[in-house]
Amino acid sequence: xxxxxxxxxxxxxxxxxxxxxxxxxxxxxxxxxxxxxxxxxxxxxxxxxxxxxxxxxxxxxxxxxxxxxxxxxxxxxxxxxxxxxxxxxxxxxxxxxxxxxxxxxxxxxxxxxx
Amino acid sequence: xxxxxxxxxxxxxxxxxxxxxxxxxxxxxxxxxxxxxxxxxxxxxxxxxxxxxxxxxxxxxxxxxxxxxxxxxxxxxxxxxxxxxxxxxxxxxxxxxxxxxxxxxxxxxxxxx
Numbered sequence: 001x002x003x004x005x006x007x008x009x010x011x012x013x014x015x016x017x018x019x020x021x022x023x024x025x026x027x028x029x030x031x032x033x034x035x036x037x038x039x040x041x042x043x044x045x046x047x048x049x050x051x052x053x054x055x056x057x058x059x060x061x062x063x064x065x066x067x068x069x070x071x072x073x074x075x076x077x078x079x080x081x082x083x084x085x086x087x088x089x090x091x092x093x094x095x096x097x098x099x100x101x102x103x104x105x106x107x108x109x110x111x112x113x114x
Numbered sequence: 115x116x117x118x119x120x121x122x123x124x125x126x127x128x129x130x131x132x133x134x135x136x137x138x139x140x141x142x143x144x145x146x147x148x149x150x151x152x153x154x155x156x157x158x159x160x161x162x163x164x165x166x167x168x169x170x171x172x173x174x175x176x177x178x179x180x181x182x183x184x185x186x187x188x189x190x191x192x193x194x195x196x197x198x199x200x201x202x203x204x205x206x207x208x209x210x211x212x213x214x215x216x217x218x219x220x221x222x223x224x225x226x227x
Contacts, residue, residue, distance in 0.1 A: 009154075034215070043118070043204055043218030044157075090156065101170040102147070102216065106156035 002027040002093045006105035014113050015083055021076040021108045023065075023091030033074040034092040034102070035065055044090060050074065061085070086112045116141065118219035120205050126225045132193040135222045139186050139207030145169075146188040147216065148180060151202040160203075163188055192224075200226045 003026045013019045025031065032051050036044040048059025055067040065076045074091060091105040119138040127133050139146050147170075148160040159172040163182035180190045186207075192199055202223050206216035 006156075036216075036218075041220070043220045044206075044216075045218065046215040049215065099169055101159050101162055101172070103159060104149070104157040106154065 002029075002031060002095060002100075002103050004091050004093050004103055004105035006091055006108050008108050009106070010109045010111065012111045012113065013081055016080045018079050019077065019081050019085075019110065021089050021091075021110065023074045023076065023105060025072050025074065025091070025093045027072075027093060027095065030096045031093050032096060033065075033067060034094075035059065035063070035074075035076050036090045036092060036104075037061075038088040038090065038107075040087070047076070047089075081110070081112050083112050083114060085110060118205060118207050118217050120203075120219035120222050122222060123220065124223045124225075126227060127195050128227050129195055129197060131195050132191065133195060133224060135190045135192075135203055135205075135224075137188045137190070137205030137207075137219060139188070139205075140217055143207035143209050143217070144186055145208045146182055146186065147206045147208075148188070148190050149204045149206065150174075151204055151221070152200075157204065160190065195226045197226050200224060 005024045034049045035047040038044045048057045050057045050067045058064045063078050088107045090107045094100045094102045121136045145164045147162040149157040151157050162170040166182045177193045182188045202221045204221045206218045208214040
């Protein structure tokens with residue numbers, strides 16, 4: 001079974017500052033890793049995903065994440081945030097077997113201030 | 115292509131009642147997953163259906179059940195509602211394979227009074 005830990009429930013940051021949202025996972029098998037974003041009153045949408053290959057993954061809206069197998073981490077970063085990035089961010093993991101389920105972390109609320 | 119559609123958008127029920135939520139996936143998608151979202155708990159996996167068969171199940175009591183129809187539409191039922199069932203219920207669809215991204219609906223906000 002897999003699990004995901006997002007240690008930071010809230011991250012406040014000023015506009016144009018860099019940000020890192022932390023995600024650690026636990027799994028006894030190979031995994032796929034995802035970051036989803038949820039804007040107010042909306043469902044979730046995919047930011048980026050790691051399946052294999054390069055450990056640095058680039059997603060939409062200028063976000064990127066780095067897969068670190070030794071530290072079992074998949075932290076999300078953006079060099080300069082905008083007000084519009086204010087949202088809830090969820091890290092998720094699933095095993096590579098076709099029947100595995102997608103497990104989400106508890107989410108990190110990113111609040112960007114002007 | 116239309117997105118994932120969930121109905122109703124809002125629902126208010128009282129304890130002890132039952133409720134049925136509906137989800138229409140993106141056309142061509144055969145997998146439908148259901149999640150319960152509550153503040154502080156994030157998204158908790160309820161179950162996943164693929165081609166009318168339950169492929170995965172989370173750790174929820176038997177009061178929570180679901181089904182999928184031949185057109186891939188899915189319903190989720192909660193019987194004997196409890197106050198703690200108040201949550202946003204999200205449905206997501208995907209085409210088939212594990213590495214396909216999930217497409218989420220906007221959810222059904224259930225309030226149990």
